Structure formats: structure tokens, C-alpha cells
Amino acid sequence: MHTSTAYRFTTAGSLEANPTLMRQRVSVAPFGSTFLTRREGAMLAHCLVVPRTSSASPQPTSSPHPPWLRMSAEDARSRVLSVRSREHVYRVVAALDQGRTMTVEQIEALTDISKFAAGARSLLSAMWNAGLVELCQLGPMFQPGPRQRDGFLVRPTKLGAVLHELEDQMSYPEWLSTTAGMPFDSDRQFARHNVLATELGLRMAEFGNVGTVLGEKLSSMSLLAYAGVGDQVPTTGASGGSDLTLVRSDGLRIAVEVAASVTGGWIYDKVERLVRVLHRRPLARTGLCVLFVVAPRRESVSQAPREVLRKVKQDIQKAVRAYPGRHGDLTANRIGVVSWADLFPDGTTAVADLRKLPIERPTGRATRTGRTCGSGRTSSTLSRCRSPRTTRE
DSSP: OGGGOOEEOOOOOOOOEETTSOOOSSOHHHHHHHTTOEETTEESEEEEOOOOOOTTSOOOTTOSSOGGGOOOHHHHHHHHHSHHHHHHHHHHHHHHHHHSSEEHHHHHHHHTOTTTTOSTTOHHHHHHHTTSEEEEEEBOTTSSSOOOGGGOEEEEOSOOHHHHHHHHTOOHHHHHHHHTTSOOOOOOOOHHHHHHHHHHHHHHHHHSSEEEEEOGGGOBHHHHTTGGGTOOOOSSSOOOBOSEEEEETTSOEEEEEEEOOOGGGHHHHHHHHHHHHHHHSOHHHHOEEEEEEEOOOTTOSSSOHHHHHHHHHHHHHHHHHHSOEETTEEGGGSEEEEEHHHHOSSTTOEETTGGGOEEBOSOEEBOTTOOBOSOOOOEETTSOOSSTTOOOO
16 A cells, blocks of 8 residues: 555755854865865875885975974874873774764864864874874865865774774773774775765754764664664665764664765665665664755756755655555655755854754655645654654654
8 A cells, every 4th residue: 555655755944044053164065066076187185195104213304294294103103002192092093983084173073182183293193104094185285385284184094003003902991982892994985975974973963952973883774773772683685874873862863874976876776775674674673764964066067956855855755665664654754855055054054943953754645636745844853752653743
């Protein structure tokens, strides 16, 4: 009966902006239009690898690296392994292990470390020279002139000797709090995607009605829908995951996927996998919902932001028809979509009801005349619900 139902999204309504809501950690509009692209033959993002210098001597004065990054590998190793720096290094490693790529300012916000990149011998410089992280920045990094270090991108390197030494000196509680009981890895390096997901997690942790935010590493479907609730992970049907997870104060978990492009048909495959999990795993058992946040690159002429949003909605509708769920636990009630531009009109403003995270769900049933049935109201994902079977107020 449900498979023949055509679903339409309820209307979002007007969104009121609050111009004093948040501090700008990342400039979303220009960031989304230029990061990791080439224009007029110029590389707009330049990534650095670990410098190959002698461990016994500092880098020469003729080094192309700026002065604040010059430190011998041996000095850097001693710094990151020292008892004095250990706690801060653990925090940075843990943050990058979850988010993969972050700006310096995002790392400071997540780890509560002030002046992470400040000074002539910063902790960032030590971790870079020790081979724990790589650096990247929009635009030519080493041209003359002042640069804001807060905007540098930081990502983990491949597993190396210093990271193994760092892990060996951890106590079990330190290792567990740093790694969440999972091995280190440096996969899933998609800079723009990761930075936007991290920023969304930070903004929702600061202004949303959430208890905690989980990074990508803890947002796999095998963990959220199976192992995390004590059930055995099946050999098929539990692959993939989301970019982050918002955990509401009452335990509801919202797996968030940031969608930037709809080319190649990959987005429907992603939507279908997540909807299939919702179809198979009841809300009362998993407490799991899914949210797509559409944040397309704005320089793409062929994919206007609203066109990408429309395509994601169509794919969600198609997947919901194929995997409708059960009576009283429809997948249409557990999946939603929202545009980044609707949540954050520009870099320093947000919708007035961001705390409740307004989204759209495919809960309006289409009639023969084409009219949409249903409440026509925006759903508030982070509002406390009265029943475990619905996320409406």
C-alpha cells in the first residue's frame, strides 16, 4: 500500500535571519565558490607535505617555509611527546581523527586550545614538523605579505613513527578518549566537504538543542543502526555512513549528510542506502533519523543551489516510495532536507529558530489534483518529542 504513495515535501515557510547570532568561523559563500579549484591557471589551494629536513639541525634560513614554521624534526618530536604538550596534542589528534580537515579556528573551538597557531614556536608548527599534520590554505601560501593563520586548513597525515610513539605512551583512558576505541586512519580527505561538516557541527553544538555531536568516524550506519544499540552488524546492507551525527538531549540521533553535488547519480545511491537502513531498523530500536544538508559549490553554473536542492528532494521521494517503512514508523517521518543557505543566509547570520533546526520532510501526500495534503509546516528536528515514534512537537 505504501509503495504506491507519492510523497511531496511540506513547505518550508519564511525564514527570519538573526544578524547577531554567531561569530564567523568560516566564510561560507566565498569558501564554497573557490576552494580547491583552478581559475585562470592559478592554484587556489596549496597543500604542504612534511618537510624533509635533518633531525639534527633546524631548517636553513633559505627555506621557502615562513619563519614561524621552521623547527627541526627532533625539536618538534620532543615538543609533541613532552608531558607539557601531551594533553593538547591528544585533543588535536582526536579532533582531526573525527573531522579529517579543519581550519585552525575550528580546531581551537573544538579543543579549547587558544592560540594554537600563534607565536614563533606554535603547537601547530611542532605538530607539522613532527609529521602529525599537513597544512593547506586558500591561495598561494608563501607569497610575501601578511596571512591569517586562523584560516589555514589542517588535516592528519598518514600513519607515521611519531603517531605510533604518541599512541604507545597513552594510558588506556587517554587512548579511549582520543580514538573512541577505534584505530587511527587518514582516509576520507575531502577538504571543502569536511570543513563544512565540521562547521555545521560546531554551530549546532553552540546554538542547537543538542546534547553532543559525533564526527564522521562515529557516524557509520553499522555503528548507529546496529553495533551502537547492541545488535549484530549484518554482512550486507550496513555500509556507508554520514558526515556527522547530532545527538539530541533525549537520545534521538540525526545522521547528517552534506551534499554538494548531484552529478553522476551518486546522490541517489547515498540516499537509497540511508533510507533502506531506516526502513529496516525501527526508530524505537535505533533512535535514528537522517538529514541532508545541501551546500553546493556556487561557481557551478550548471547546478544552481536550488536545482541541487530540488534533485536531492526528488531522490529522497523516490527512495521513500521504494522503502516506506512500517505503519506508525514511516521513513518519510525520519528523513529530511534543508539548504545551507536557508539555515545560514551569509557567514555571520542564521535563521531565528536554528535551535530547533527547521527542515523539510516528504510527509505531504500528493492527490490526483496535484495538491499537497498535510500540515504544511516546517518540521523542527531538534524539538523534544512526546512520542518515540515521531519527531514533531
